[in-house]
Amino acid sequence: MNVPTKDESPDLWEAVPPGGNRRVLLSALEAFSGRGYKASTTREIARRAGMSPAAVYVHYRSKADLLYELSRIGHAAVLDDLRATLADGGASPERLHRFISTFVAWHARNHTLARVCQYELHQLPPERFVEIRKLREEVDRLLDAELERGSESGDFSITEVRSTKLALLSMGIDVARWWHPRSVPSQELADNYADLALRMVGATRP
Amino acid sequence: MNVPTKDESPDLWEAVPPGGNRRVLLSALEAFSGRGYKASTTREIARRAGMSPAAVYVHYRSKADLLYELSRIGHAAVLDDLRATLADGGASPERLHRFISTFVAWHARNHTLARVCQYELHQLPPERFVEIRKLREEVDRLLDAELERGSESGDFSITEVRSTKLALLSMGIDVARWWHPRSVPSQELADNYADLALRMVGATRP
Numbered sequence: 001m002n003v004p005t006k007d008e009s010p011d012l013w014e015a016v017p018p019g020g021n022r023r024v025l026l027s028a029l030e031a032f033s034g035r036g037y038k039a040s041t042t043r044e045i046a047r048r049a050g051m052s053p054a055a056v057y058v059h060y061r062s063k064a065d066l067l068y069e070l071s072r073i074g075h076a077a078v079l080d081d082l083r084a085t086l087a088d089g090g091a092s093p094e095r096l097h098r099f100i101s102t103f104v105a106w107h108a109r110n111h112t113l114a115r116v117c118q119y120e121l122h123q124l125p126p127e128r129f130v131e132i133r134k135l136r137e138e139v140d141r142l143l144d145a146e147l148e149r150g151s152e153s154g155d156f157s158i159t160e161v162r163s164t165k166l167a168l169l170s171m172g173i174d175v176a177r178w179w180h181p182r183s184v185p186s187q188e189l190a191d192n193y194a195d196l197a198l199r200m201v202g203a204t205r206p
Numbered sequence: 207m208n209v210p211t212k213d214e215s216p217d218l219w220e221a222v223p224p225g226g227n228r229r230v231l232l233s234a235l236e237a238f239s240g241r242g243y244k245a246s247t248t249r250e251i252a253r254r255a256g257m258s259p260a261a262v263y264v265h266y267r268s269k270a271d272l273l274y275e276l277s278r279i280g281h282a283a284v285l286d287d288l289r290a291t292l293a294d295g296g297a298s299p300e301r302l303h304r305f306i307s308t309f310v311a312w313h314a315r316n317h318t319l320a321r322v323c324q325y326e327l328h329q330l331p332p333e334r335f336v337e338i339r340k341l342r343e344e345v346d347r348l349l350d351a352e353l354e355r356g357s358e359s360g361d362f363s364i365t366e367v368r369s370t371k372l373a374l375l376s377m378g379i380d381v382a383r384w385w386h387p388r389s390v391p392s393q394e395l396a397d398n399y400a401d402l403a404l405r406m407v408g409a410t411r412p
Contacts, residue, residue, distance in 0.1 A: 038245035118383065119325055159405075162390065163398035167377045170384075174376035177324065184368065192369035199365075199405045 008109040008186070012077055023049045024059045028066040033112045037067055037120045067120060068128040074117040075135035078106050082142055092150030093203040099146055101187075101194040103172040107179070108186035114176035143168065150201060157202030168197055213316045218283055229255045230265045234272040239318045243273055243326045273326060274334040280323040281341035284312050288348055298356030299409040305352055307393075307400040309378040313385070314392035320382035349374065356407060363408030374403055 016022045027048035031040035042063055046053040060066050085098040107114045124132060143165055150156035158164050171193055179186070222228045233254035237246035248269055252259045266272050291304040313320045330338060349371055356362035364370050377399055385392070 035244045036242035038241045159401050160398045163395060164402065166384075166390075166395075167399055167402050170377050170380035171373045173383070174380040177379070178372075178376075184372075189369060189372075192366045193373055195365050196370065196373050196406050199408065200402050202405065 092155040097194040100197040101190040105190035107175040111176045243329045298361040303400040306403040307396040310399045311396035313381040317382045
């Protein structure tokens with residue numbers, strides 16, 4: 001099974017040089033999402049990519065580098081999507097609705113990559129983990145800022161900020177665990193979850 | 207690290223004969239949660255349990271049997287806790303509050319076992335998967351019944367039933383991914399999430 005047909009955003013890979021690099025990376029994604037990072041071998045990744053193990057090392061130094069590269073691409077893509085949707089402006093309820101809808105849709109459409117990003121996070125080497133954590137913290141900060149902004153404007157009435165933020169992120173992240181293309185359409189799910197998010201912060205649909 | 211000190215419910219294991227059986231099962235839990243099911247070997251599980259690989263097979267026929275047994279214990283325990291809390295009765299908002307609080311607290315307190323139950327589900331042999339799926343469907347049915355009951359009584363005003371159910375379950379399940387004993391106390395988190403759940407169904411705190 002080829003990964004871009006499983007995930008719905010082949011343009012994620014546009015920044016990766018086509019040919020060998022991209023083939024190795026997508027083979028690593030298939031291997032890590034199917035068997036887990038620890039159980040995947042460079043030999044297996046090479047086989048999936050139709051290369052010799054030595055040829056893999058021409059593109060990536062190690063299995064850990066492949067995990068880092070996948071994690072970086074995934075986390076950076078979510079962050080880009082969130083920043084883009086917030087740049088459209090609007091009142092707090094509208095902004096939060098778009099934020100959650102974007103976050104949920106991303107985790108559905110890119111569920112294979114999202115699973116690797118979320119569930120293999122602690123397999124990253126410590127110095128790589130620190131880099132990825134910065135991207136995650138930036139997502140947190142964006143959501144914190146939205147919740148604060150909506151509270152200050154009186155648009156939101158939040159019961160407890162930390163739990164609300166955690167629950168909102170969890171709703172989105174956990175979509176990657178169960179979503180598949182034959183379950184609920186990603187945009188429909190994203191919009192329904194965004195409606196729920198407004199209820200959670202004590203706002204109404206914009 | 208010994209598993210019962212990581213998870214907070216050592217009584218989960220009371221039904222497992224102490225001695226060899228329990229030692230093997232807890233070693234499998236440590237291995238599966240640390241390295242993943244696919245990357246864990248019977249040899250490693252035996253070593254963690256202080257046994258020979260042959261001695262492991264006296265207690266469990268295969269690595270797949272160990273995963274099944276852990277999955278069965280975890281899923282049955284959640285279901286027992288949910289049934290017990292619903293048996294206390296009450297009006298719909300109270301019942302849903304207790305349901306979500308119980309579900310969230312379970313996934314925090316038993317986060318190690320919960321992770322194996324959730325993230326290794328598709329590694330179960332097909333006939334075992336079917337058995338575990340029945341337990342999961344029963345959790346679904348309990349929540350469906352609560353949402354229906356609250357809608358009929360007029361206590362809940364649900365925007366979209368399926369997404370609401372999925373989001374409620376995801377909030378709880380995803381706790382197992384990130385929760386650790388030094389993060390927010392499990393009961394506090396459980397109560398805050400239950401408050402959010404009432405907002406999601408359009409009810410107010412009982």
